[in-house]
Amino acid sequence: MVRMVSVLLSLLLLLGPAVPQETRDGHYSLTYLYTGLSKPGCRALTVFLNGRAFFHYNSEDRKAEPLGPWRHVEGVEDWEKQSQVQNAREDIFMETLNNIMEYYNDSNGSHALKERFGSFWKNAYDGKDYIEFNKEIPAWVPLVPEAEPVYVQRAKAYLEEECPATLRKYLKYSKNILDRQDPPCVVVTSHQAPGEKKKLKCLAYDFYPGKTDVHWTRAGEVQEPELRGDVLHGGNGTYQTWLLVHVPPQDTAPYSCHVQYSSLAQPLLVPGEAR
Template structure:
Protein backbone atom coordinates (compact mmCIF):
# COMPACT_ATOMS: atom_id res chain seq x y z
CA UNK A 1 0.00 0.00 0.00
CA UNK A 2 2.85 2.38 -0.83
CA UNK A 3 1.17 5.12 -2.84
CA UNK A 4 -1.97 5.45 -0.70
CA UNK A 5 0.33 5.90 2.28
CA UNK A 6 2.22 8.67 0.49
CA UNK A 7 -1.07 10.31 -0.37
CA UNK A 8 -2.23 10.15 3.23
CA UNK A 9 0.91 12.04 4.23
CA UNK A 10 0.31 14.69 1.61
CA UNK A 11 -3.21 15.22 2.88
CA UNK A 12 -2.06 16.14 6.39
CA UNK A 13 0.46 18.80 5.35
CA UNK A 14 -0.56 22.29 6.40
CA UNK A 15 -3.38 23.76 8.49
CA UNK A 16 -6.90 23.91 7.14
CA UNK A 17 -7.23 27.71 7.22
CA UNK A 18 -8.28 29.32 3.94
CA UNK A 19 -8.68 32.88 2.73
CA UNK A 20 -9.80 34.51 -0.47
CA UNK A 21 -7.02 35.09 -2.99
CA UNK A 22 -7.35 36.86 -6.29
CA UNK A 23 -5.55 37.07 -9.62
CA UNK A 24 -2.62 34.79 -10.22
CA UNK A 25 -2.08 32.23 -11.42
CA UNK A 26 -0.33 30.97 -8.32
CA UNK A 27 1.23 27.53 -8.18
CA UNK A 28 2.33 25.12 -5.50
CA UNK A 29 4.95 22.54 -6.50
CA UNK A 30 6.50 19.64 -4.60
CA UNK A 31 9.62 18.27 -6.29
CA UNK A 32 11.11 15.08 -4.82
CA UNK A 33 14.25 13.16 -5.81
CA UNK A 34 15.35 9.67 -4.74
CA UNK A 35 18.76 8.12 -5.44
CA UNK A 36 19.49 4.40 -5.15
CA UNK A 37 23.18 4.88 -4.27
CA UNK A 38 23.60 8.21 -2.48
CA UNK A 39 27.00 9.84 -2.15
CA UNK A 40 28.35 12.59 0.06
CA UNK A 41 26.44 15.76 -0.65
CA UNK A 42 23.70 13.86 -2.51
CA UNK A 43 21.25 12.42 0.04
CA UNK A 44 19.11 9.39 -0.79
CA UNK A 45 15.97 11.54 -0.71
CA UNK A 46 15.29 15.24 -0.86
CA UNK A 47 12.20 17.33 -1.44
CA UNK A 48 11.68 21.02 -2.20
CA UNK A 49 8.48 23.04 -2.09
CA UNK A 50 7.93 25.96 -4.45
CA UNK A 51 5.41 28.77 -4.45
CA UNK A 52 5.38 29.95 -8.06
CA UNK A 53 9.11 29.96 -8.86
CA UNK A 54 10.30 30.53 -5.28
CA UNK A 55 11.61 27.68 -3.11
CA UNK A 56 10.00 28.05 0.32
CA UNK A 57 11.26 24.88 2.04
CA UNK A 58 13.75 22.06 1.53
CA UNK A 59 14.13 18.65 3.16
CA UNK A 60 16.80 15.97 2.83
CA UNK A 61 17.36 12.61 4.45
CA UNK A 62 20.84 13.52 5.69
CA UNK A 63 19.67 16.34 7.93
CA UNK A 64 16.21 14.92 8.53
CA UNK A 65 14.87 18.47 8.69
CA UNK A 66 12.44 20.42 6.57
CA UNK A 67 13.63 24.02 6.72
CA UNK A 68 12.09 27.20 5.28
CA UNK A 69 14.03 29.07 2.61
CA UNK A 70 14.35 32.65 1.44
CA UNK A 71 11.97 35.17 3.02
CA UNK A 72 9.89 32.31 4.48
CA UNK A 73 12.60 31.93 7.14
CA UNK A 74 11.08 35.01 8.74
CA UNK A 75 7.44 33.92 8.42
CA UNK A 76 5.74 32.71 11.59
CA UNK A 77 2.80 30.33 11.66
CA UNK A 78 2.74 29.16 8.04
CA UNK A 79 3.90 25.65 8.92
CA UNK A 80 4.98 23.49 11.84
CA UNK A 81 8.36 22.58 10.38
CA UNK A 82 8.99 19.78 12.88
CA UNK A 83 5.81 18.07 11.73
CA UNK A 84 6.69 18.64 8.08
CA UNK A 85 10.08 17.03 8.77
CA UNK A 86 8.36 13.91 10.13
CA UNK A 87 6.04 13.71 7.12
CA UNK A 88 8.86 14.17 4.64
CA UNK A 89 10.96 11.50 6.35
CA UNK A 90 8.09 9.02 6.04
CA UNK A 91 7.47 10.06 2.44
CA UNK A 92 11.14 9.66 1.66
CA UNK A 93 11.26 6.12 3.07
CA UNK A 94 8.32 5.04 0.93
CA UNK A 95 9.58 6.99 -2.07
CA UNK A 96 12.81 4.98 -1.96
CA UNK A 97 10.78 1.79 -1.63
CA UNK A 98 8.98 2.75 -4.84
CA UNK A 99 12.33 3.39 -6.52
CA UNK A 100 13.51 -0.08 -5.53
CA UNK A 101 10.34 -1.61 -6.99
CA UNK A 102 10.80 0.22 -10.28
CA UNK A 103 14.43 -0.92 -10.45
CA UNK A 104 13.23 -4.50 -9.96
CA UNK A 105 10.84 -4.15 -12.91
CA UNK A 106 13.81 -3.45 -15.17
CA UNK A 107 15.84 -6.43 -14.09
CA UNK A 108 16.30 -9.03 -16.81
CA UNK A 109 17.99 -12.39 -17.27
CA UNK A 110 20.16 -10.83 -19.97
CA UNK A 111 23.61 -10.11 -18.47
CA UNK A 112 23.88 -6.63 -20.01
CA UNK A 113 20.51 -5.56 -18.61
CA UNK A 114 21.38 -6.89 -15.16
CA UNK A 115 24.65 -4.94 -15.21
CA UNK A 116 22.96 -1.73 -16.33
CA UNK A 117 20.15 -1.84 -13.80
CA UNK A 118 22.36 -2.58 -10.78
CA UNK A 119 24.02 0.84 -11.15
CA UNK A 120 22.92 4.12 -9.61
CA UNK A 121 19.35 5.13 -10.44
CA UNK A 122 17.15 8.10 -9.72
CA UNK A 123 13.45 8.71 -9.49
CA UNK A 124 11.89 12.17 -9.47
CA UNK A 125 8.37 13.26 -8.72
CA UNK A 126 6.73 16.59 -9.49
CA UNK A 127 3.32 17.47 -8.10
CA UNK A 128 1.84 20.82 -9.12
CA UNK A 129 -1.47 22.61 -8.66
CA UNK A 130 -2.50 26.12 -9.75
CA UNK A 131 -5.08 28.71 -8.70
CA UNK A 132 -6.42 31.66 -10.63
CA UNK A 133 -8.85 34.06 -8.92
CA UNK A 134 -9.07 31.64 -5.99
CA UNK A 135 -10.33 28.82 -8.24
CA UNK A 136 -8.67 25.56 -9.18
CA UNK A 137 -6.95 26.04 -12.52
CA UNK A 138 -4.94 22.94 -13.32
CA UNK A 139 -2.74 20.27 -11.75
CA UNK A 140 -0.43 17.46 -12.73
CA UNK A 141 1.62 14.68 -11.17
CA UNK A 142 4.59 13.25 -13.06
CA UNK A 143 7.17 10.65 -12.05
CA UNK A 144 10.40 10.15 -13.98
CA UNK A 145 12.93 7.32 -13.79
CA UNK A 146 16.56 7.90 -14.76
CA UNK A 147 15.59 11.16 -16.42
CA UNK A 148 12.80 9.73 -18.58
CA UNK A 149 9.05 10.20 -18.06
CA UNK A 150 7.81 7.07 -16.30
CA UNK A 151 4.18 7.53 -15.19
CA UNK A 152 1.79 10.45 -14.80
CA UNK A 153 -1.66 11.00 -13.39
CA UNK A 154 -4.49 12.06 -15.69
CA UNK A 155 -7.16 13.91 -13.71
CA UNK A 156 -9.70 13.79 -16.55
CA UNK A 157 -10.00 10.01 -16.88
CA UNK A 158 -8.92 9.69 -13.95
CA UNK A 159 -6.11 7.12 -14.09
CA UNK A 160 -2.38 6.61 -13.99
CA UNK A 161 -0.93 6.82 -17.50
CA UNK A 162 2.26 4.77 -18.16
CA UNK A 163 4.95 6.56 -20.18
CA UNK A 164 7.19 3.50 -20.39
CA UNK A 165 6.36 -0.16 -20.90
CA UNK A 166 7.53 -1.19 -17.43
CA UNK A 167 5.34 1.51 -15.88
CA UNK A 168 2.31 -0.70 -16.60
CA UNK A 169 3.34 -2.74 -13.55
CA UNK A 170 3.32 0.41 -11.44
CA UNK A 171 -0.05 1.48 -12.83
CA UNK A 172 -1.65 -1.85 -11.99
CA UNK A 173 -0.14 -1.90 -8.50
CA UNK A 174 -1.08 1.66 -7.62
CA UNK A 175 -4.60 1.45 -9.01
CA UNK A 176 -5.16 -1.89 -7.27
CA UNK A 177 -4.13 -0.19 -4.02
CA UNK A 178 -6.90 2.36 -4.56
CA UNK A 179 -4.82 5.46 -5.25
CA UNK A 180 -6.80 6.92 -8.16
CA UNK A 181 -9.54 8.79 -6.32
CA UNK A 182 -7.15 9.94 -3.60
CA UNK A 183 -4.71 11.30 -6.18
CA UNK A 184 -7.51 13.15 -7.96
CA UNK A 185 -8.83 14.57 -4.69
CA UNK A 186 -5.37 15.68 -3.67
CA UNK A 187 -4.62 17.44 -6.95
CA UNK A 188 -8.00 19.13 -7.34
CA UNK A 189 -8.95 19.82 -3.72
CA UNK A 190 -6.26 19.37 -1.08
CA UNK A 191 -3.34 20.88 -3.00
CA UNK A 192 -5.36 24.03 -3.90
CA UNK A 193 -6.52 24.28 -0.27
CA UNK A 194 -2.93 24.15 0.90
CA UNK A 195 -1.92 26.74 -1.68
CA UNK A 196 -4.69 29.10 -0.52
CA UNK A 197 -3.39 28.83 3.01
CA UNK A 198 0.22 29.46 2.00
CA UNK A 199 -0.81 32.52 -0.01
CA UNK A 200 -2.02 34.18 3.19
CA UNK A 201 1.62 34.36 4.22
CA UNK A 202 3.26 34.67 0.81
CA UNK A 203 1.44 37.06 -1.53
CA UNK A 204 3.71 39.93 -0.47
CA UNK A 205 6.70 37.99 -1.80
CA UNK A 206 5.01 36.56 -4.87
CA UNK A 207 3.28 39.76 -6.02
CA UNK A 208 6.25 42.05 -5.63
CA UNK A 209 7.49 44.10 -8.58
CA UNK A 210 11.25 44.71 -8.49
CA UNK A 211 12.48 46.93 -11.33
CA UNK A 212 15.62 45.84 -13.22
CA UNK A 213 19.00 47.46 -13.03
CA UNK A 214 20.84 47.53 -16.36
CA UNK A 215 24.52 47.66 -17.29
CA UNK A 216 26.26 47.68 -20.68
CA UNK A 217 29.75 46.43 -21.51
CA UNK A 218 31.66 46.10 -24.77
CA UNK A 219 34.45 43.83 -25.96
CA UNK A 220 36.38 43.78 -29.24
CA UNK A 221 37.09 40.35 -30.70
CA UNK A 222 38.61 38.80 -33.83
CA UNK A 223 38.01 40.66 -37.07
CA UNK A 224 37.55 43.94 -35.23
CA UNK A 225 34.03 42.94 -34.29
CA UNK A 226 32.66 44.56 -31.16
CA UNK A 227 30.24 42.70 -28.90
CA UNK A 228 27.87 44.88 -26.90
CA UNK A 229 26.31 43.15 -23.93
CA UNK A 230 23.30 44.50 -22.08
CA UNK A 231 22.71 42.89 -18.67
CA UNK A 232 19.47 43.29 -16.72
CA UNK A 233 19.53 42.09 -13.13
CA UNK A 234 17.74 42.15 -9.76
CA UNK A 235 14.27 42.13 -11.31
CA UNK A 236 11.12 40.22 -10.37
CA UNK A 237 8.96 38.61 -11.68
CA UNK A 238 10.84 36.80 -14.43
CA UNK A 239 9.26 37.79 -17.78
CA UNK A 240 11.35 40.50 -19.45
CA UNK A 241 11.92 41.85 -22.96
CA UNK A 242 15.35 43.14 -24.02
CA UNK A 243 16.58 44.38 -27.38
CA UNK A 244 19.06 46.75 -29.02
CA UNK A 245 18.22 49.73 -31.22
CA UNK A 246 20.20 52.14 -33.41
CA UNK A 247 18.71 55.30 -34.90
CA UNK A 248 15.32 54.19 -33.59
CA UNK A 249 15.40 50.82 -35.35
CA UNK A 250 15.70 47.40 -33.74
CA UNK A 251 19.07 45.72 -34.34
CA UNK A 252 19.39 42.02 -35.09
CA UNK A 253 20.36 40.30 -31.85
CA UNK A 254 23.38 38.01 -31.64
CA UNK A 255 22.49 36.09 -28.46
CA UNK A 256 19.88 36.12 -25.71
CA UNK A 257 20.71 34.83 -22.27
CA UNK A 258 18.28 32.66 -20.35
CA UNK A 259 16.16 34.40 -17.73
CA UNK A 260 17.86 32.98 -14.64
CA UNK A 261 16.63 32.98 -11.06
CA UNK A 262 19.42 33.95 -8.66
CA UNK A 263 19.87 32.69 -5.10
CA UNK A 264 18.52 35.99 -3.79
CA UNK A 265 15.14 35.30 -5.44
CA UNK A 266 15.51 37.83 -8.27
CA UNK A 267 16.19 37.30 -11.96
CA UNK A 268 18.86 38.32 -14.43
CA UNK A 269 19.23 38.05 -18.20
CA UNK A 270 21.26 39.58 -21.02
CA UNK A 271 21.29 40.26 -24.73
CA UNK A 272 24.22 40.88 -27.07
CA UNK A 273 24.73 42.40 -30.48
CA UNK A 274 27.81 42.33 -32.73
CA UNK A 275 28.81 45.47 -34.63
CA UNK A 276 31.89 46.57 -36.65
CA UNK A 277 34.57 48.25 -34.56
CA UNK A 278 34.24 51.38 -36.67
CA UNK A 279 30.55 51.70 -35.80
CA UNK A 280 30.43 53.98 -32.77
CA UNK A 281 26.67 54.11 -32.47
CA UNK A 282 24.92 55.41 -30.58
CA UNK A 283 23.27 52.15 -29.56
CA UNK A 284 20.49 51.82 -27.02
CA UNK A 285 19.46 48.82 -24.94
CA UNK A 286 15.73 48.81 -24.20
CA UNK A 287 14.33 46.75 -21.35
CA UNK A 288 10.61 46.17 -20.82
CA UNK A 289 9.33 44.73 -17.55
CA UNK A 290 6.02 44.69 -15.68
CA UNK A 291 7.53 46.86 -12.92
CA UNK A 292 8.25 49.72 -15.34
CA UNK A 293 5.71 52.32 -16.44
CA UNK A 294 7.72 52.66 -19.66
CA UNK A 295 10.72 50.81 -21.13
CA UNK A 296 14.09 51.52 -19.56
CA UNK A 297 16.48 52.84 -22.24
CA UNK A 298 20.25 52.80 -21.67
CA UNK A 299 22.73 54.44 -24.05
CA UNK A 300 26.06 53.04 -25.16
CA UNK A 301 28.72 55.13 -26.86
CA UNK A 302 32.28 54.15 -27.79
CA UNK A 303 34.65 54.30 -24.86
CA UNK A 304 32.03 54.16 -22.14
CA UNK A 305 30.11 51.64 -20.12
CA UNK A 306 26.60 52.51 -18.99
CA UNK A 307 24.42 51.71 -16.04
CA UNK A 308 20.86 52.52 -15.12
CA UNK A 309 18.25 51.40 -12.62
CA UNK A 310 14.52 51.28 -13.25
CA UNK A 311 11.91 52.56 -10.83
CA UNK A 312 8.66 50.74 -10.27
Protein backbone atom coordinates (compact mmCIF):
# COMPACT_ATOMS: atom_id res chain seq x y z
CA MET A 1 0.00 0.00 0.00
CA VAL A 2 2.82 2.41 0.82
CA ARG A 3 4.32 1.70 -2.60
CA MET A 4 1.12 2.63 -4.43
CA VAL A 5 0.70 5.83 -2.40
CA SER A 6 4.24 6.77 -3.43
CA VAL A 7 3.37 6.08 -7.06
CA LEU A 8 0.27 8.26 -6.94
CA LEU A 9 2.11 11.10 -5.23
CA SER A 10 4.76 11.03 -7.94
CA LEU A 11 1.98 11.32 -10.52
CA LEU A 12 0.83 14.49 -8.81
CA LEU A 13 4.30 16.00 -9.05
CA LEU A 14 4.57 15.44 -12.81
CA LEU A 15 1.18 16.89 -13.64
CA GLY A 16 0.81 20.40 -14.94
CA PRO A 17 -2.13 22.65 -14.06
CA ALA A 18 -5.40 21.33 -15.40
CA VAL A 19 -8.55 22.73 -13.81
CA PRO A 20 -10.99 25.08 -15.55
CA GLN A 21 -11.39 28.36 -13.72
CA GLU A 22 -14.24 30.86 -13.69
CA THR A 23 -12.88 34.32 -14.44
CA ARG A 24 -14.55 37.69 -14.50
CA ASP A 25 -14.54 37.51 -18.28
CA GLY A 26 -16.07 34.09 -18.73
CA HIS A 27 -15.29 30.37 -18.54
CA TYR A 28 -11.96 29.03 -19.69
CA SER A 29 -10.35 25.62 -19.36
CA LEU A 30 -6.86 24.16 -19.39
CA THR A 31 -6.68 20.40 -19.96
CA TYR A 32 -3.75 18.00 -20.19
CA LEU A 33 -3.66 14.63 -21.93
CA TYR A 34 -0.71 12.37 -21.09
CA THR A 35 -0.19 8.98 -22.70
CA GLY A 36 2.73 6.60 -22.27
CA LEU A 37 3.84 3.08 -23.18
CA SER A 38 6.32 0.98 -21.22
CA LYS A 39 7.62 -0.50 -24.50
CA PRO A 40 9.13 1.15 -26.47
CA GLY A 41 9.23 3.55 -23.53
CA CYS A 42 7.60 6.67 -24.93
CA ARG A 43 5.34 9.48 -23.76
CA ALA A 44 3.22 12.10 -25.48
CA LEU A 45 1.47 15.17 -24.14
CA THR A 46 -1.15 17.43 -25.69
CA VAL A 47 -2.42 20.50 -23.85
CA PHE A 48 -5.79 22.08 -24.67
CA LEU A 49 -7.21 25.55 -24.00
CA ASN A 50 -11.00 25.52 -24.19
CA GLY A 51 -10.75 22.22 -26.07
CA ARG A 52 -8.35 23.59 -28.69
CA ALA A 53 -4.91 22.00 -29.03
CA PHE A 54 -2.49 24.53 -27.52
CA PHE A 55 0.87 22.75 -27.46
CA HIS A 56 2.28 19.24 -27.59
CA TYR A 57 5.36 17.27 -26.60
CA ASN A 58 6.58 13.79 -27.48
CA SER A 59 9.48 11.52 -26.57
CA GLU A 60 10.91 11.48 -30.08
CA ASP A 61 11.44 15.23 -30.53
CA ARG A 62 11.67 16.05 -26.79
CA LYS A 63 10.37 19.53 -27.60
CA ALA A 64 7.28 21.38 -26.45
CA GLU A 65 5.85 23.16 -29.48
CA PRO A 66 2.79 25.41 -29.89
CA LEU A 67 -0.05 24.36 -32.17
CA GLY A 68 -2.57 26.16 -34.36
CA PRO A 69 -2.83 29.92 -33.90
CA TRP A 70 -0.45 29.83 -30.93
CA ARG A 71 2.42 29.23 -33.36
CA HIS A 72 2.17 32.94 -34.14
CA VAL A 73 1.76 34.27 -30.57
CA GLU A 74 4.93 35.67 -29.01
CA GLY A 75 5.52 35.38 -25.28
CA VAL A 76 2.71 33.01 -24.36
CA GLU A 77 5.26 30.47 -23.13
CA ASP A 78 9.02 29.97 -22.93
CA TRP A 79 9.04 26.90 -25.15
CA GLU A 80 12.65 26.00 -24.45
CA LYS A 81 11.97 26.05 -20.73
CA GLN A 82 8.73 24.14 -21.21
CA SER A 83 10.66 21.51 -23.18
CA GLN A 84 13.07 21.11 -20.27
CA VAL A 85 10.16 20.77 -17.85
CA GLN A 86 8.55 18.09 -20.00
CA ASN A 87 11.90 16.27 -20.37
CA ALA A 88 12.04 15.95 -16.59
CA ARG A 89 8.38 14.99 -16.34
CA GLU A 90 8.86 12.34 -18.99
CA ASP A 91 11.37 10.55 -16.77
CA ILE A 92 8.99 10.77 -13.79
CA PHE A 93 6.07 9.58 -15.91
CA MET A 94 7.91 6.52 -17.18
CA GLU A 95 9.22 5.73 -13.69
CA THR A 96 5.65 5.96 -12.43
CA LEU A 97 4.47 3.58 -15.14
CA ASN A 98 7.21 1.14 -14.22
CA ASN A 99 6.27 1.39 -10.54
CA ILE A 100 2.64 0.63 -11.30
CA MET A 101 3.72 -2.34 -13.41
CA GLU A 102 5.79 -3.58 -10.50
CA TYR A 103 2.88 -3.10 -8.09
CA TYR A 104 0.59 -5.16 -10.31
CA ASN A 105 3.40 -7.61 -11.14
CA ASP A 106 3.09 -6.84 -14.86
CA SER A 107 6.65 -7.15 -16.09
CA ASN A 108 5.88 -8.74 -19.46
CA GLY A 109 4.66 -7.05 -22.61
CA SER A 110 3.89 -3.38 -23.17
CA HIS A 111 1.63 -1.50 -20.77
CA ALA A 112 -0.06 1.89 -21.04
CA LEU A 113 -0.68 4.77 -18.69
CA LYS A 114 -3.16 7.46 -19.73
CA GLU A 115 -4.11 10.58 -17.86
CA ARG A 116 -6.69 13.09 -19.01
CA PHE A 117 -7.70 15.75 -16.57
CA GLY A 118 -9.27 19.17 -16.38
CA SER A 119 -12.46 19.78 -14.42
CA PHE A 120 -12.26 16.00 -14.18
CA TRP A 121 -9.45 13.49 -13.77
CA LYS A 122 -9.37 10.15 -15.50
CA ASN A 123 -6.29 8.09 -14.77
CA ALA A 124 -6.08 4.64 -16.35
CA TYR A 125 -3.54 1.82 -16.42
CA ASP A 126 -4.04 -0.52 -19.37
CA GLY A 127 -7.51 0.98 -19.80
CA LYS A 128 -8.56 0.44 -16.16
CA ASP A 129 -9.40 3.53 -14.10
CA TYR A 130 -7.94 3.71 -10.61
CA ILE A 131 -8.51 7.31 -9.54
CA GLU A 132 -10.70 10.17 -10.75
CA PHE A 133 -11.63 13.71 -9.86
CA ASN A 134 -15.36 14.28 -9.39
CA LYS A 135 -16.13 17.91 -10.20
CA GLU A 136 -19.66 17.67 -8.82
CA ILE A 137 -18.50 17.08 -5.23
CA PRO A 138 -15.74 18.34 -5.87
CA ALA A 139 -13.34 15.70 -4.57
CA TRP A 140 -10.84 13.06 -5.59
CA VAL A 141 -12.42 9.62 -5.65
CA PRO A 142 -10.04 6.63 -5.28
CA LEU A 143 -11.17 3.75 -7.47
CA VAL A 144 -8.81 1.29 -5.78
CA PRO A 145 -8.15 1.00 -2.02
CA GLU A 146 -4.48 1.82 -2.50
CA ALA A 147 -5.22 5.45 -3.48
CA GLU A 148 -5.24 6.77 0.08
CA PRO A 149 -6.73 10.08 1.31
CA VAL A 150 -3.31 11.73 1.68
CA TYR A 151 -3.14 11.88 -2.10
CA VAL A 152 -6.56 13.42 -2.27
CA GLN A 153 -5.61 16.29 0.05
CA ARG A 154 -2.28 16.96 -1.66
CA ALA A 155 -3.88 17.04 -5.09
CA LYS A 156 -6.67 19.37 -3.97
CA ALA A 157 -4.21 21.90 -2.57
CA TYR A 158 -2.01 21.73 -5.67
CA LEU A 159 -4.81 22.31 -8.12
CA GLU A 160 -6.40 25.12 -6.14
CA GLU A 161 -3.16 27.09 -5.78
CA GLU A 162 -1.10 26.60 -8.94
CA CYS A 163 -3.65 25.88 -11.65
CA PRO A 164 -5.44 29.26 -11.61
CA ALA A 165 -2.15 31.17 -11.86
CA THR A 166 -0.96 29.20 -14.89
CA LEU A 167 -4.30 29.49 -16.66
CA ARG A 168 -4.36 33.25 -16.07
CA LYS A 169 -0.86 33.52 -17.54
CA TYR A 170 -1.94 31.79 -20.74
CA LEU A 171 -5.12 33.86 -20.98
CA LYS A 172 -3.09 37.07 -21.23
CA TYR A 173 -2.06 35.94 -24.69
CA SER A 174 -5.01 33.78 -25.68
CA LYS A 175 -8.30 35.55 -25.02
CA ASN A 176 -8.47 36.95 -28.54
CA ILE A 177 -8.19 33.37 -29.82
CA LEU A 178 -10.50 31.71 -27.31
CA ASP A 179 -13.17 34.44 -27.29
CA ARG A 180 -13.71 34.49 -31.04
CA GLN A 181 -16.97 33.02 -32.25
CA ASP A 182 -17.29 31.29 -35.61
CA PRO A 183 -20.93 30.54 -36.50
CA PRO A 184 -21.72 27.15 -38.02
CA CYS A 185 -22.16 26.24 -41.64
CA VAL A 186 -25.19 24.02 -42.15
CA VAL A 187 -26.02 21.47 -44.82
CA VAL A 188 -29.01 19.14 -45.11
CA THR A 189 -28.84 15.86 -47.03
CA SER A 190 -31.40 13.14 -47.68
CA HIS A 191 -31.36 9.49 -48.55
CA GLN A 192 -34.19 7.06 -49.26
CA ALA A 193 -33.93 3.40 -50.14
CA PRO A 194 -36.88 1.83 -52.00
CA GLY A 195 -39.75 1.07 -49.63
CA GLU A 196 -38.04 2.69 -46.64
CA LYS A 197 -38.41 5.94 -44.76
CA LYS A 198 -36.52 8.95 -46.00
CA LYS A 199 -33.52 9.90 -43.85
CA LEU A 200 -32.89 13.59 -43.40
CA LYS A 201 -29.51 14.52 -41.94
CA CYS A 202 -28.56 17.98 -40.73
CA LEU A 203 -24.84 18.69 -40.36
CA ALA A 204 -23.56 21.79 -38.54
CA TYR A 205 -19.82 22.31 -38.88
CA ASP A 206 -16.94 24.81 -38.63
CA PHE A 207 -18.29 26.46 -35.47
CA TYR A 208 -16.32 27.63 -32.44
CA PRO A 209 -16.72 27.40 -29.51
CA GLY A 210 -18.33 23.97 -29.40
CA LYS A 211 -21.78 24.79 -28.06
CA THR A 212 -24.78 25.04 -30.32
CA ASP A 213 -28.42 23.98 -30.43
CA VAL A 214 -29.49 21.92 -33.45
CA HIS A 215 -32.96 20.42 -33.85
CA TRP A 216 -35.41 19.28 -36.50
CA THR A 217 -38.94 20.59 -36.79
CA ARG A 218 -41.94 19.16 -38.62
CA ALA A 219 -44.50 21.82 -39.58
CA GLY A 220 -42.95 24.04 -36.91
CA GLU A 221 -42.96 21.45 -34.11
CA VAL A 222 -39.70 20.15 -32.67
CA GLN A 223 -39.02 16.49 -33.50
CA GLU A 224 -37.03 13.99 -31.50
CA PRO A 225 -34.19 12.80 -33.79
CA GLU A 226 -33.58 9.14 -34.52
CA LEU A 227 -29.85 9.67 -34.08
CA ARG A 228 -27.77 12.55 -32.73
CA GLY A 229 -24.02 12.87 -33.17
CA ASP A 230 -21.72 14.12 -30.45
CA VAL A 231 -20.10 17.53 -30.74
CA LEU A 232 -16.66 16.65 -32.10
CA HIS A 233 -13.52 18.44 -33.16
CA GLY A 234 -13.59 19.13 -36.87
CA GLY A 235 -9.82 18.92 -37.29
CA ASN A 236 -9.19 22.64 -37.88
CA GLY A 237 -9.83 23.98 -34.39
CA THR A 238 -13.60 24.07 -34.91
CA TYR A 239 -16.45 21.70 -34.05
CA GLN A 240 -19.19 19.79 -35.81
CA THR A 241 -22.33 17.85 -34.95
CA TRP A 242 -25.29 16.28 -36.75
CA LEU A 243 -28.72 14.78 -36.22
CA LEU A 244 -30.96 12.48 -38.25
CA VAL A 245 -34.73 12.11 -38.58
CA HIS A 246 -36.77 9.48 -40.42
CA VAL A 247 -39.69 10.65 -42.57
CA PRO A 248 -42.42 8.13 -43.52
CA PRO A 249 -43.27 7.99 -47.26
CA GLN A 250 -46.80 9.26 -46.65
CA ASP A 251 -45.65 12.26 -44.59
CA THR A 252 -45.89 15.44 -46.69
CA ALA A 253 -45.34 17.97 -43.88
CA PRO A 254 -42.35 20.34 -44.24
CA TYR A 255 -39.22 19.50 -42.25
CA SER A 256 -36.58 22.07 -41.35
CA CYS A 257 -33.28 22.05 -39.50
CA HIS A 258 -32.90 24.86 -36.93
CA VAL A 259 -29.46 25.90 -35.69
CA GLN A 260 -29.11 28.40 -32.87
CA TYR A 261 -25.73 29.91 -32.04
CA SER A 262 -24.64 32.66 -29.68
CA SER A 263 -23.10 34.90 -32.36
CA LEU A 264 -26.15 34.69 -34.67
CA ALA A 265 -28.85 37.34 -34.36
CA GLN A 266 -31.38 34.83 -35.71
CA PRO A 267 -31.31 31.02 -35.82
CA LEU A 268 -30.33 29.42 -39.10
CA LEU A 269 -33.26 27.68 -40.79
CA VAL A 270 -32.47 25.13 -43.51
CA PRO A 271 -35.44 23.32 -45.09
CA GLY A 272 -35.40 19.64 -45.91
CA GLU A 273 -36.05 18.63 -49.48
CA ALA A 274 -39.50 19.49 -50.84
CA ARG A 275 -41.58 16.35 -51.00
